[in-house]
Amino acid sequence: AQKITQTQPGMFVQEKEAVTLDCTYDTSDPSYGLFWYKQPSSGEMIFLIYQGSYDQQNATEGRYSLNFQKARKSANLVISASQLGDSAMYFCAMRAVTTDSWGKLQFGAGTQVVVTP
Amino acid sequence: GEEVAQTPKHLVRGEGQKAKLYCAPIKGHSYVFWYQQVLKNEFKFLISFQNENVFDETGMPKERFSAKCLPNSPCSLEIQATKLEDSAVYFCASSQSKGNTEAFFGQGTRLTVV
Numbered sequence: 001a002q003k004i005t006q007t008q009p010g011m012f013v014q015e016k017e018a019v020t021l022d023c024t025y026d027t028s029d030p031s032y033g034l035f036w037y038k039q040p041s042s043g044e045m046i047f048l049i050y051q052g053s054y055d056q057q058n059a060t061e062g063r064y065s066l067n068f069q070k071a072r073k074s075a076n077l078v079i080s081a082s083q084l085g086d087s088a089m090y091f092c093a094m095r096a097v098t099t100d101s102w103g104k105l106q107f108g109a110g111t112q113v114v115v116t117p
Numbered sequence: 118g119e120e121v122a123q124t125p126k127h128l129v130r131g132e133g134q135k136a137k138l139y140c141a142p143i144k145g146h147s148y149v150f151w152y153q154q155v156l157k158n159e160f161k162f163l164i165s166f167q168n169e170n171v172f173d174e175t176g177m178p179k180e181r182f183s184a185k186c187l188p189n190s191p192c193s194l195e196i197q198a199t200k201l202e203d204s205a206v207y208f209c210a211s212s213q214s215k216g217n218t219e220a221f222f223g224q225g226t227r228l229t230v231v
Contacts, residue, residue: 035220039157045208045222089157095220103212104150104173105220107160 002027004094006108013082013115020067021077021111023092032096034075035105036066040088048090051075079113087115119143121211122191123223130199130230138226139191140209148172148212149192150220151184155205163207166192199230 003026013019025034036048051059051066059066067076075094079086092108122141130136142149151163162176166186177184181199186192196203206225212218 033218037222043157043206043227044224045210047219047221050219091160093160103148103214104162104165104176105152105160105210106162110158 002029002094002096002106004092004106004108006092006111008111009109010112010114013086013113015084015115015117016081018078018080019082019113021079021090021092021113023075023077023108025073025075025092025094027073027094027096029096032094034066034068035093035095036064036075036077037091037093038086038088039091039110045091049077082115084115084117087113089113121209121221121223123207123209123226124191125226126224128226128228130228132201132230133198136196136199136203136228136230138194138207138209138228140194140211140223141191142209142211143221146211146213146221148214149186150210150212151192151194152208152210153205154208154225157206160208163194196228199228201230204228204230 005024032053034051038046049061049064051068063080065078089110091110093105124139149166153161164174164177164184165172169186181197184194206227208225209223210220212220
């Protein structure tokens with residue numbers, strides 16, 4: 001069985017500072033993908049960044065980077081230079097490709113980020 | 118299209134009425150997934166399709182929920198005889214494959230059962 005854990009229900013961060021959102025996962029599948037999504041108060045799910053389990057380098061997309069530590073089964077999201085528009089709920093998700101998962105995403109409980117001026 | 122298109126954005130139904138939600142995946146994406154999000158937190162997987170074939174329906178409450186993806190038509194999720202606990206945001210997502218590629222979500226349909 002797969003599991004995604006986000007231990008931070010909420011956090012405050014000051015504008016222009018960096019913030020790290022924790023995500024740990026558990027799977028026995030050798031091949032999987034890790035995703036981060038942003039959900040602002042308007043409700044849509046915005047894809048931020050993706051890391052494949054066989055990728056050698058950590059994924060980066062603009063101000064977002066994924067700190068992938070495979071041995072520790074962690075996939076933390078780092079947002080650099082926070083902006084007020086980064087205030088949102090952030091979800092970590094995993095997809096494995098073998099047998100019982102069949103490609104569906106497993107989500108963590110989310111972390112609510114509030115960026116303050 | 119370049120984005121996953123879900124309609125309607127909002128849907129209000131009286132208890133016992135039928136609700137039908139639609140999803141047009143990104144062009145070229147073979148896999149479609151439906152998720153239910155209750156209270157802005159927990160996501161529950163409902164069903165997935167590979168083209169028009171059901172791929173995984175382990176999350177579907179089979180008595181009242183059904184879904185289809187027919188060729189040249191948007192995919193649909195139908196709830197017969199809605200209940201109050203069906204109130205949620207229903208998201209559709211599409212991917213090129215079921216494996217290690219990005220999954221893109223639609224805007225969601227907010228279903229309110231009154």
